[in-house]
Amino acid sequence: MEHKAYWAMKLLNFDPHAAGKNRILQLYVLDEFRREAYKNACIYKERTKAWHDKKLTRKNFYPGQQVLLFNSKLKLHPGKLKSRWTCPYTITNVTPFGAIELKDNKDNFKVNGHRLKPYLTSQQSQVHMVKLQDLP
Template identity: 40%
Template sequence: MELEPVGGARKLDIQELEEIRNNAYDNARSYRDKTKLFHDKKISQKHFSIGQKVLLYNSMLKLFLDGVVEIESEKSGKRFTVNGQRLKPFFENFQAHTVEKFQVEPS
């Protein structure tokens, strides 16, 4: 049995597998990049001004990824830093409206 033809075929197989792996890596990276762009477009940008009242969603998750905002508690006066995605605007003079359901009669 000759070793050179077998070795050459083995090298070609290894190169082919390496090329397939590289293509899969490139496809995964492009998919991840496109998914991140889509996700980032859907995130609503929140803009807060100094002195504005906000509601804080109190979760145990302590990640500061999007926008770090410093807030002050009205009750205790303590200042602390939170993730901007955890804040919602607070509307003091918000008037609640009653929603009624109407049944439409078929004509």
């Protein structure tokens, strides 16, 4: 068996030392490729985060303001025409860390400020639309 393997190597002109060096070179190239891919992924994540942060708008709430509350229970099965935003509530208290106290017809409750958006009446929305049309 060894004799046949020896002659097969000679026939194919196979040098095990050169093949080993070639394999090590391939592993170095692969490692360099991985490092380059990692750098590119980091650059992509940084740019995406910068773009996302640039698009964020700060929501400022104050007591007495009317807001809509996001109903997260409708997230999976909202129904055909059901809105995920529930009736306007009045803000009674705003804490510096984002917790906001809302007043319903009967009781008060606290929610996270990220679940709220300002409620615009028809008059306010018309003023808002006029301001948007004035922009270049």
